[in-house]
Amino acid sequence: MSQSPSSRFQTSLKTLLRTREAGVFLALVLLVIIMGFLSPYFLLSENIFNVLRSMATIAIMAIGMTMVIVTGGIDLSVGSVLAASAMLTARLIFYTELNPWLAVVVGIGFGMFLGLINGFLITRVKIAPFIATLGMLSIARGLTYMIASGLQGTVASNIPMRDPAVNFLGAGYIGPVPFPVILMVILVVIFSLFLKFTVLGRQIYAVGSNELAARLSGVNLTRVKLFVYSLTGALAGFAGILNAGLLSTSATNAGLGNELDVIAAVAIGGASLAGGEGTIYGAVIGAAIMAVLRNAFVLLKLPVYMQTIAIGVVIILAVASDQLQRRGSNRH
């Protein structure tokens, strides 16, 4: 017995509305409406694009982090990898005759390489992802200082980004739209489709849902994990170059603590840290909620500590409401 197309559409609409992403999205819409009333500036397109630009690097890293968390892992090193990749690119542009675009590729490749090392430690040496990437958090930050200072050992805290064309990635506009926002949207769409419509994408979910079952179904666990950690490293490197381009400088303390924002975005967006569940658009909504909150506190001239507290409350609320909802749905 097959359902009629319209009833199938209804049931799939219903299941869509019941997802965590839908709940978080509603929360975001509510937040935007409330802010629209509270501040006359909030809904100005300039402000909205500012908010979007401020979340772009977090959202781009959240793409990779979602995949890592869906496999049941975690990557604490993204903030440091962001800085190391950007520093390498800045240094190559500043001190060498290398084509600036090649320098960008090398920077992203370096991030990918650091991610690959994470994956290697996790799959081959069998170190827990938390520990392996905690180590990388420290190593990559150290490498950032090393690259900034050069082999001569002069202490530098940043290197200017000298190529305007490269900086356009992070600082440019197309019409009123900041270029990094466009890049964010493109990457989010591509990787959302990738997760849903490619074999490797489905295998990422399988690994986190039940590793043993995935292996027995013929999924190559090592390959899947190496992929997600490398991709996350590459995306962190890319985010680093956008970030440095925006500021026209690559700083040694860039991305400090970003890993926690990225993980928070993914968690708010509905991913389970136990693995097997989570979506990229959920994580993007999570990043958006945090960005809107930050913006709101600035516009309303509220103290910064309240903003920090509010973001913590949102993280806990999002996960708690999900728990409560789950308990409710187990009742019937």
Added chain:
Amino acid sequence: MSEQAQPILTVRGISKRFGGVQALKDIHFDVLPGEVHALVGENGAGKSTLMNILGGIVPRDSGEVVFMGREVRFNAPQEAIDAGIAIIHQELAMLPTLSIIDNVFMGRMPARLGWISWGELEKLTQKALARVGLHQVNPYTRVRDLSASQRQLVEIAKALSLNARLLIMDEPNSSLSESETQTLFRVIHELQQDGVSIIFVSHKIEEVLQISQRISVLRDGCNTGTLSQSEATVEKIIQMMVGRELVRDHRRGQQNSGEVLLQVSALSGQGFRDVSFEVRKGEILGFSGLVGAGRSELARAVFGADPVFGGEIRWQGRPVRWNSPADAIRAGVAMVQEDRKVQSLFMKLPILFNMTLATLPAYTRRGWIDYQKAREVSQFLVQKLSIKLGSLDHPVSSLSGGNQQKTILARWLAANPKLLILDEPTHGVDVGAKAEIYQLIRRLAEDGVAIWLISSELPEILTMSDRVAVMCEGRLAAVLERDQADEEKIMAYATGTVSQPAAALL
């Protein structure tokens, strides 16, 4: 059995050693096209190892496997699947957070230029589901929202969609009720007609006899013989499995005169409604019913693990309300949960820890644990229950299923309970350990402990119980005295085809 048919699978002289343990020794057997060939044996007899070798999960040390006319050696699960051998693992081999489609096609999603067509997959999945009688199920349903039997059928649908010529089913009906098992058997018969061969691994000998054309018995890694359906009997198989004759269980004398220990009146909760009954000292009260009838839910609510919506519980005559298991344990109730791996055992922690967890306060002196004493008590219980273990300090995961179950029993016996609730105490336990657990339960009852025995196995309920309570869809359908209870009557109440007048329940 036709002599001229060429076996689809021939196993010659397979041996396998894990460290110091000889898991398999010179195994010979074969499977004919369209045959159901059962593989029985106690836990640790080597069934899983043999399956894993055939499925490419572990390599063999020596011997030869011929499948569909050619010698094969699989180095990865995928190679076996490609060749046409599919293993249906117990439930653990599923992806709970993903849809049926993902589960059916994981590892081999058809993709064009790397892209999956969900519409096509949906159709293929529906076709596969229809073959196992799951026409009504939406292929996008998450597997964790399915019932145990539906999951089992999805696993079979998956194997079928692989075009497997040989299905290996590992304890496929261990968590299925009687009627669900019959559905499974119907599907198996249909597959046989299509020429699919099946290796059926099970503990339930009665059902093995019902479904298989031949039965091979493993003991300590050796094949102790292959019987045809006509020559096999339960006694013969058990003898080949354990190498000795087990005395078949006999019912014990009527024990209905003890004082009432627990009285439940009009109790309602999640999954059950308006249930009234009593348990007396020294009696074994069996709880029968289909899977999902509310038996475990009722027991968990009484034990304080789940909330009670209405009704009354009296313990030794006084009304009580236990809000947590800790309250019930303090009063003298113990409960052995259904799924030992999830609800009871700490698999990575030592046996000693697992055994003493519920009674730790008894081994403390001024707040500090006296390990010497805990060890002595545990050692005593190990002997009393004849648990086979290397050391109390080994993780409980090192034990066989039967010995794990005994470890949980030991945990609760250490607490000297007045009422012992057992939820499927012999689930996944081999026959030898089963007989020992039965004996232990009887001995406890003779010592005055009240036993509340939940079981989906009718023979177990019938041989063990003084009275049999039957639940159907959350209600207590009947409480039968032992001499009135038989399989037909219990099944009639359990399936709701008859109902007992409420007055007769009291």
